[in-house]
Amino acid sequence: MRITIIGCGYVGLVTGGCLAAVGHHVTCVDNDAERIRALVAGQIPIYEPHLDELIARARSEGRIEFTGNLSGAIEAAEAIFICVGTPPLDNGEADLSAIDAVARVIATESRGSKLVIEKSTVPVRTGEQLRRALEVYGRAGKAKFEVVSNPEFLREGSSVLDFLHPDRIVVGVEEPAAADKMREIYRPILERKFACPVHSGGCPQGAPPQFFVTTINSSELIKHACNSFLALKISYANQLADLCERLGADVEEVTRAMGMDPRIGPQFLNAGIGFGGFCFPKDIQAFYRLAERAGMDFMLLQEAERINKDRIDHFVEKVKRSLWVLKGKQVGVLGLAFKPNTDDIRFAPALEILRRLLAEGASVRAYDPQGMKKTQAQFPTVTYCRDPYEVAAGADAVLLLTEWPEFRELDWQRVHNQMVRPLVLDGRNLLNPRRMRDLGFEYHSIGRPD
Numbered sequence: 001m002r003i004t005i006i007g008c009g010y011v012g013l014v015t016g017g018c019l020a021a022v023g024h025h026v027t028c029v030d031n032d033a034e035r036i037r038a039l040v041a042g043q044i045p046i047y048e049p050h051l052d053e054l055i056a057r058a059r060s061e062g063r064i065e066f067t068g069n070l071s072g073a074i075e076a077a078e079a080i081f082i083c084v085g086t087p088p089l090d091n092g093e094a095d096l097s098a099i100d101a102v103a104r105v106i107a108t109e110s111r112g113s114k115l116v117i118e119k120s121t122v123p124v125r126t127g128e129q130l131r132r133a134l135e136v137y138g139r140a141g142k143a144k145f146e147v148v149s150n151p152e153f154l155r156e157g158s159s160v161l162d163f164l165h166p167d168r169i170v171v172g173v174e175e176p177a178a179a180d181k182m183r184e185i186y187r188p189i190l191e192r193k194f195a196c197p198v199h200s201g202g203c204p205q206g207a208p209p210q211f212f213v214t215t216i217n218s219s220e221l222i223k224h225a226c227n228s229f230l231a232l233k234i235s236y237a238n239q240l241a242d243l244c245e246r247l248g249a250d251v252e253e254v255t256r257a258m259g260m261d262p263r264i265g266p267q268f269l270n271a272g273i274g275f276g277g278f279c280f281p282k283d284i285q286a287f288y289r290l291a292e293r294a295g296m297d298f299m300l301l302q303e304a305e306r307i308n309k310d311r312i313d314h315f316v317e318k319v320k321r322s323l324w325v326l327k328g329k330q331v332g333v334l335g336l337a338f339k340p341n342t343d344d345i346r347f348a349p350a351l352e353i354l355r356r357l358l359a360e361g362a363s364v365r366a367y368d369p370q371g372m373k374k375t376q377a378q379f380p381t382v383t384y385c386r387d388p389y390e391v392a393a394g395a396d397a398v399l400l401l402t403e404w405p406e407f408r409e410l411d412w413q414r415v416h417n418q419m420v421r422p423l424v425l426d427g428r429n430l431l432n433p434r435r436m437r438d439l440g441f442e443y444h445s446i447g448r449p450d
């Protein structure tokens, strides 16, 4: 099928790259000329495992192209995925102006029949507004639109895997015919008929993805409901961790046992310095604002958000308890990205901690496998190191703020030898407390006995 992707951000590139990889002809459009120039030159502006090889292969097979020409891309498309950003406004609601602008162009430039799919995370009832906008802006009668909601459940760092091997594909439609067209788009994924870039030796056999058809309103709600629930789960684990610290229990033992209950499940129960990224913080806010406008006080979500913000205070307090005065101390930071396997630093808890350390007069040396370039622009006074050992050299403390697996594999004896004071504060419970103490570290983590 001929598919156009509007918006070459993270979701747009993964959607476009994966749909091209499974056999569709994809045109990706963006109004950022610099971004398009880089993409045309073969550069992928985000770090996402497997995405570059996937796009390079599709490009060499002539199945993906990048352009700034929105009108042309709309005209040629049978299906249009809207993947533009919906950043938070000052009041926490989602800014839908990019969707409105795109709707205007789709409406004026389309001829014939188009499937218009909202992939961007949007509040409930955006589909209704989108349908109305297409009618209002459209040249009456020249085009027929079917609006579909198709939320993404992609995790940064493993989004190619998530796209090609989803648990479920949710499509919200007005008419069954639109669901049939969506099933056609996703058929190679539903039937697992594609060359998988993630599992070169053959994909693991598991249950096939569920294709779940709903109304548009339900589909839009599902995305916010999932993200907010996962955020709640993390905040619950974090409160448990605080209680464990007061009562001398070990949060890892508690959450591991909880996760053995299939009704609870083991994922998203890792305590630490809290959730970040561009999805959870903004989605949870957008969701309770939406509830508020519908006349409902969704206090449970506000509380989860408050607990998450408190994680930073809690951790900085721990650092201060260990170091007493921060002014003049040399603090090493391992990890800047909001999670491993990404260079994304948006709303990263590590950055807020960095800000506090600098404000208190500490001198900071930092390392992250992917996130340093972006952090440098915001924090020019930090010293960025070539590796974790350089971070440790002369440090009064090392803080572990993103759970990159490679930090677990470090030669911690070497780290120890390089530090002025062998103090490690592990904000992600990545390391083994006993092992760290055996190596002679003063080691503190979250919700585990010191």
Ligand code: UDX
Binding pocket: 152, 153, 154, 155, 156, 157, 227, 230, 234, 267, 268, 269, 270, 271, 272, 273, 274, 275, 276, 277, 278, 279, 280, 338, 339
């Ligand atoms: C999330 C959803 O998982 C995904 O389905 C949705 O489409 C987009 O939002 P993402 O933002 O990429 O994905 O990251 P995710 O892996 O969910 O982690 C979010 C944050 O929570 C990270 O900062 C992570 O470190 C933190 N986290 C996660 C915890 O603190 N504890 C956990 O147990 C899990």
